[in-house]
Amino acid sequence: MRLRAVEHRHRLPQRLKLTLIRVVSGRRVPDVVKTLLYRPEFFGRAMCEWTQAVMRGPSPWSVGERELFAAFTSRLNQCVF
Amino acid sequence: MGDPGGRYAAYTARLVDGVLSARGHTPSALRRAVLERAFGPHPLSKPVTSSPLSGTERGTGGEDALAAYVDKVARHAYKVTDDDLAALQRAGHSDDALFEVTVSAALGAALGRLERGMAALRGESSPPVPLSATRRGGTRD
Numbered sequence: 293m294r295l296r297a298v299e300h301r302h303r304l305p306q307r308l309k310l311t312l313i314r315v316v317s318g319r320r321v322p323d324v325v326k327t328l329l330y331r332p333e334f335f336g337r338a339m340c341e342w343t344q345a346v347m348r349g350p351s352p353w354s355v356g357e358r359e360l361f362a363a364f365t366s367r368l369n370q371c372v373f
Numbered sequence: 374m375g376d377p378g379g380r381y382a383a384y385t386a387r388l389v390d391g392v393l394s395a396r397g398h399t400p401s402a403l404r405r406a407v408l409e410r411a412f413g414p415h416p417l418s419k420p421v422t423s424s425p426l427s428g429t430e431r432g433t434g435g436e437d438a439l440a441a442y443v444d445k446v447a448r449h450a451y452k453v454t455d456d457d458l459a460a461l462q463r464a465g466h467s468d469d470a471l472f473e474v475t476v477s478a479a480l481g482a483a484l485g486r487l488e489r490g491m492a493a494l495r496g497e498s499s500p501p502v503p504l505s506a507t508r509r510g511g512t513r514d
Contacts, residue, residue: 334395334476338388342381345384
């Protein structure tokens with residue numbers, strides 16, 4: 293993570309969530325999660341709602357197909373999915 | 374902007390509203406300018422409005438560096454390096470300001486691609502996208 297604030301300076305509720313995720317998963321928390329939990333009223337909360345609706349909401353596409361679209365798009369963007 | 378009548382319009386509107394209007398470390402006008410710059414050419418060849426980043430406020434080294442960063446995030450974010458961020462931090466941009474600029478650029482770029490994709494599905498033509506121009510030319514980077 294290039295921005296130290298987004299790496300380390302989450303507010304208390306989000307910091308607790310990050311700690312919980314780390315403990316339960318036994319792994320380093322992915323940067324995308326840290327980004328979504330950093331100042332969630334600015335971006336993360338609405339982004340999660342948007343993602344949930346698009347990726348899991350009612351759709352003619354199955355969840356698997358949608359995940360495949362996302363993975364393919366990330367590949368084209370040279371972004372690890 | 375972006376999927377105005379679509380199924381996810383309300384979600385998109387809330388997302389854009391948060392990024393542009395939430396209290397932050399950068400002026401809302403700057404975030405809007407970044408988002409519009411990253412959005413890229415509109416479908417239907419709507420003339421591009423001049424933004425603070427590309428118009429009158431430009432000219433100082435700092436503005437140019439920030440504009441170059443916005444373009445990099447929008448066109449090929451994988452090319453962003455530690456040095457890019459370090460240089461912007463040295464120029465006085467805080468982590469929170471850079472976070473807001475980065476998110477605004479990424480959101481603008483995403484909405485632009487979505488809108489041009491939807492326009493293509495509707496059978497409308499779009500102006501050429503800078504990304505494809507740079508891919509072909511390969512000289513801009």
